[in-house]
Amino acid sequence: MNDDRPLTGQIRRHGPPPTLSEYEDCGGYAPVRTMLSHMTPEDVQQEVMNSNLRGRGGAGFPTGQKWSFVPMGADAPRPKYLVVNADEMEPGSFKDRLLLEGHPHRLIEGIIIAAYAIQAECAYVFVRWAYHPSVIALGRAIREARETGLLGHNLLGSGFSLTVHVHTSAGRYICGEETALLNALEGHPVIPRSKPPYPQVCGLWGKPTIVQNVETVCNLPHILAHGAKWFRNLGKGKDAGTKLYAVSGRVKQPGVWELPIGTSMREILEHHAGGMQEGYAFRAMQPGGGSTGFLTEDHLDLAMDFDSLSSVGSRLGTGTAIVLDDRTCPVGFVRNLEHFFAQESCGWCTPCRDGLPWVERLLADIDNGNGRPQDVEILERHVTLLGPGRTYCAHAPGAMEPLKSALRYFRSDFDRHIHDQRCPWKSQGTEA
Amino acid sequence: MTKGNTDSITIHVDGRSVQADPQRNLLESCLSLGFDLPYFCWHPAMGSVGACRQCAVKQFKDESDQAGRIVMACMTPSAEGTRISIEDSEAREFRASVIEWLMLNHPHDCPVCDEGGECHLQDMTVMTGHVSRRYRESKRTYRNQDLGPFVTHEMNRCIQCYRCVRFYRDIAGGEDLNVFGSRDRLYFGRMTDGTLESEFSGNLVEVCPTGVFTDKTLSRHYARKWDMQSTPSICSHCSVGCNVHLSERAGIMRRVTNRYHSRINGYFLCDRGRFGYEYVNHPQRLRRPAVRASRENSVSLIPLMPAEALAQLGVRLAQKKRIVGVGSPRASLESNYALRTLVGGEHFFSGMSEVEHHHASLILRVLKGGPAPSWSVQEVEQADAALILGEDLGHTAPRLALALRQSVRNQPMEQLERLNIPRWQDSAVRTALHGQKGPLYIGTVAGTSLDDVATRTFRGAPNDIARLGCAVAHKIYPDSPKSSELSLSEADLIREIAEALASAKRPVVVAGTGTGEAWVIKAAANVAWALRRRGVAAGIAFALQECNTLGVALLDGRSLDRTATTGADRNRDAMIILENDLRRRLEKPTLDRWLEQFDPVIVIDHVDEAVPDHADFVFPAAPIACSDGTLVNNEGCAQRFFSAMPKEPDVEESWRWIRDIARHASRDSFQSMSNWNRLEDIHDAIAGEFPLLRRIGETAPPAPFRIWDQKIPRAPHRFSGRTALPMLETIHEPQPPDDPESPLAFSMEGTPRQPPSPLIPFFWASRWNSNEAVNKFQDEIGGPLRNENPGVRLFDAQSRRVIPFFENAPPRCDRRNNQLLLVPIPRLFGAEELSARSSAIRERIPQAAVVLNPRDADRLGVRKGHAIDITAPGLVRRLPVETDETMAGGVAGLLVVGDGAYVTLPAWVTLRRAPST
Secondary structure, rough: OOOOOOOOOOOOOOOOOOHHHHHHHHHOHHHHHHHHHOOHHHHHHHHHHOOOOOOOOOOOEEHHHHHOOOOOOOOOOOOOEEEEEEEEOOOOOHHHHHHHHHOOOHHHHHHHHHHHOOOEEEEEEEEEEOHHHHHHHHHHHHHHHHOOOOOEEHHOOOOOOOEEEEEEEOOHHHHOOOOHHHHHHHOOOOOOOOOOOOOOOOOOHHHEEEEEEEHHHOHHHHHHHHHHHHHHOOOOOOOOOEEEEEEOEEEHHHEEEEEOOOHHHHHHHHOOOOOOOOOOOOOEEOOOOOOOOOEHHHHOOOOOOHHHHOOOOOOOOOOEEEEEEEOOOHHHHHHHHHHHHHHOOOOHHHHHHHHHHHHHHHHHHHOOOOOOHHHHHHHHHHHOOOOOOOOOHHHHHHHHHHHHHHHHHOHHHHHHHHHOOOOOHHOOOOOO | OOOOOOOOOOEEEEEEEEOOOOOHHHHHHHHHHOOOOOOOOOOOOEEEEOOOOOOOOEEEOOOOOOOOOOEEHHHOOOOOOOEOOOOOOOOOHHHHHHHHHOOOOOOOOHHOOOOOOOOOHHHHHHHHOOOOOOOEEEEEEEOOOOOOOOEEHHHHOOOOHHHHHHHHHOOOOOOOOEEEEOOOOEEOOOOOOOOOOOOOOOOHHHHHOOOOOHHHHHHHHHOHHHHHHEEEEEOOOOOOOOOOEEEEEEEEEEEEEOOEOOOOOOOOOOOOHHHHHHHHHOOOOOOOOOOOOOOOOOOOOOEOHHHHHHHHHHHHHHOOOEEEEEHHHOOOOHHHHHHHHHHHHHHHEEEHHHHHHHHHHHHHEEEEEEEOEOOOOHHHOOOOOOEOOOOOOOHHHHHHHHHHHHHHHHHOEEEHHHHOOOOEEEEHHHHHOOOOOOEEEEEEEOOOOOOHOEEEEEOHHHHHHHHHHHHHHHHHHHOOOOOOOOHHHHHHHHHHHHHHHOOOOOOEEEEEOOOOOHHHHHHHHHHHHHHHHHOOOOOOEEEEOOOOOOHHOOOOOEEEEEOOOOHHHHHHHEEEOOOOHHHHHHHHHHHHHHHHHHOOOEEOOOOOOOOOOOOOOEEEOOHHHOOOOOOOOOOOOOEEEOOOOOOEEEEEEEEHHHHHHHHHHHOOOHHHHHHOOOOOOHHHHHHHHHHHOOOHHHOOOOOOOOOOOOOOOOOOOOOOOOOOOOHHHHOOOOOOOOOOOOOOOOOOOOOOOOOOOHOOOOOOOOOOOHHHHHHHHEOOOOOOOOOOOOEEOOOOOOOOOOOOOOOOOOOOOOOOOEEEEEEEEOOEEEEEOHHHHHHHHOOOOOOEEEEEEEHHHHHHHOOOOOEEEEEEEEEEEEEEEEEEEOOOOOOEEEEEEEOOOOOOOOOOEEEEOOOOO
């Protein structure tokens, strides 16, 4: 095993994913075998708790702590469920796809570990509709695992049973919200549920359920293989483990890399992504996907971990950065984002359902040269009005993060659009 | 919503310390305390879901917290020491912004919208202070749907509060209305155009906070809320006695709306009750007295002035020694009593058929003599286990069915406390319960609308259902008689039901008169009594046929049985038929023979179709909607209704005609009626004669009641056209029509204060123009109305009394060769006489038919649509066949849709495919 890249070390750049036997030759499924014969579910929960693994879906909730809320023991409601969120819909994010297509067996091994830890007998992988190769790769891997007795009834004679279903979703951004995902899985309209009750107690079909991001689950095998302390030491700062970082935009080498969590943005941008393309200058970046606030040149030396980024008003999110260059209109950029968020609103609560389309249309007006001076004030008001606690879930507050930071860093660009009644980038003919 | 405990707590609202109920959320607390806090998605009977974000307030951690944070009042519990501000500028700004968002796409078509003037969205908009529009983009539009004769659809006005689908699906169990789409392109409607299937669709009109769903019957004769005179009344279309508001303008009944009653209908009505009112406007309604000079040569009835008609009748009656009176279960207690007084107890018929009369008396016996209390609709809604025997409640007592649908959640809801989820938090409750249902067992002849929430259903002939019911009673308490011939699967079902009921805290047994079989009533009594004997706090509820069936049963009349309908002497006897279409209760040959023997036959009614060919005198009665009186509902609760219209010339309440007939005929009985000028005078007489009815006068304040010397106005203070309306007749402003009968006035002048609950003419409060104003009439949201008089419960169960069970449970219903048991299948639309005269209801009445299980149909060689001949002693009919998978085998159902032909059911009949023509 490639020790400093446990998640992606075995992924072949241009080849098929490792088969079961190939994976087992490199030590795959050994942690599961050890776990099933030597560890209690409580042991597994404790080890993951000690590892300080935090959810990689965006919120960064400690995984072990999440599991501790699941009712355990003989009296616990049955069945319990594990749901893996593979509905990767965050704009700019393509990290889970790498894991799904590149190494499905690692995910399955992680699923077995997580399911065992909470004693779930059934797991669903909720895959984004467009990820066809992922579904095929997962299906093949599940078949192999079942044939070897790693899935199904009475795993390896341990008495623990687990069925894994792959569910191809109809594809909505809001499925990233775990309770909305559960509604989707049950066949209901995709609207987030009220909490409490939390899914750990009352989730899928009303039963205890854990919803976990693909990347989070993929970290479990090597936590069990090498121990919590080893995992904690993989990180550069306070956070533990490695993280899949990605960069898109006008950089020389857009891509996704597994790096110690806490690597600085400058290192990722300059060293791994190769810096900006010729003729383009860096203006800002969204560090963790479309719903994270812009950061500028001044922030490049920050560590890309949960706490450092929230300290400057942004979020690590999915860790997949989008770079804004100097030849792209920031108003148009934000308009594009808000178009996405308005379209992906589930329609449940008023501020999000009706506020986001208004924001989108105002941005379109400004971008098209029809902006009015009071528009910026209306936009600013929406940043507050659609903030946390005022909407039913985190969708609209997430949508406001890029707008809020754009109004802060690019205010003069907004004003210029409105004053000149045209987009300066469009008139230069350099709009890409 | 269930009421909380009485330990109140202190919360702080804008610096004021006030007492609140910890079982409630902040929105409910604020509204109960009289604060105006706008809301949309929350509904007192549906709880909170946090969708509209309109009720935002600022919450502070403690005294030192100056910043606070915005929370939704409907999603935040009232806890000891909670500090909130409604007036906080940030909270106000947020609430105004919510309205601004909701208004982005709203068409602002208030002038042409039926909701205008009683629109919750208008009220909330004004309340938040949002006035000027900043959105300059185009609006979204929709295509509207034709939803049938009751409800109009105008989606462009929608503000996406989700109330409609939550009511229609979660509360009423309907499946054909849903929300489609997402983001700002939601569509609330049906998959395709078509009539809304739920029997509660009319509630959408009131549940919708704006004009998406409006009353289609109102729009045919539209008037604004402020232009209508409204009156408190009681629904006369089934036995449940829901409270309604009747609204009138210019002599036309315009609509029916829900009148909140904390023990009966709560916030919802059924469609028969809401849309059945148009019988009042029926063009053929009897409005003038008429006399037939002779029955020979089909001489027709000639209209006459009332005095002349009465004088002629007086002459005809003077020579007669005896008058037979036929009362009516759809006439007021007072009118029935007046008739009884005129003719004397031994000549007074209850007006019910033999079977109907027997069942009503039986139910009365069970309710007042037995140990199981008669439960109101809301008590049934609080039951945690239920058994329905025989009755298809969705068609015979829909409001009771709606209550039972809610009751299945009560047992699973007990786990909420452990999960720390308050009951008002509807979305959390539904997530936590995840469709879990408490015990509900339904035994009927065919499938019912409650089957989808039933634990188990069982089918059979009415006697078989009763046999199983008796077996359940025996299982619960072995002193109860045993049923014979139980199969293994039946024994298993019986054990399951008995255990579910006996282990519940508040089980209820429900039956009724719909199957025409007395044993289902007895079996229900046996089960309820067995539970009581075991110490379980069980209740019982029955569905009867008409709005005053129980009331007229209390008056000790005779039934229209065979012996009664023979003994009469044409030369000596006269007959008065009070508001009764006897064709619905006697087979035609019997009826004709009977009426032949009387001279004259006097009919007092408002339904032209009810006047038999033999009628010699017809006096136009005021229907319940246009008169004052008392009805006794299925629970045994007496309630007052008031006239929604000024008195029409020549039309009188039936009891007045009867009094006048007595006077003109110089009857001895007139002595006791001579001082009857007002309802209260009759009440005194009734109370003196019938101990059970001694409190009959307490159902509402008496006619002289005043508030600060003022009457209660039926018209709102904005009523317009007072002088213009009568312009065609007079250019002078006439006096308002007099109403000496009641404390209500046909006027906009009077007290602005809230009257006692039986007299509330409409729900309207300052700043609250829609029906949501009902909040302002309650001390506690969802609780009793302020100054509530819920009616008079006439009798209570004898909870300690040990009375014998009904013995000799019926044997298994054997199949007969070549014969099927024909049972009545009452239909919501059509089974009740008055509502069936309403044009909107008429569109929904199914065709009369015989319903067969497909296997029985195969055996008879018929298919859906074929004609079939029914033969039995005294009965020959040809009807089309309907097939229904859920129909019990060996049983044929006759749809009761008021097609005029009466048969005594259940009866064994021979069915044969009619020769094709």
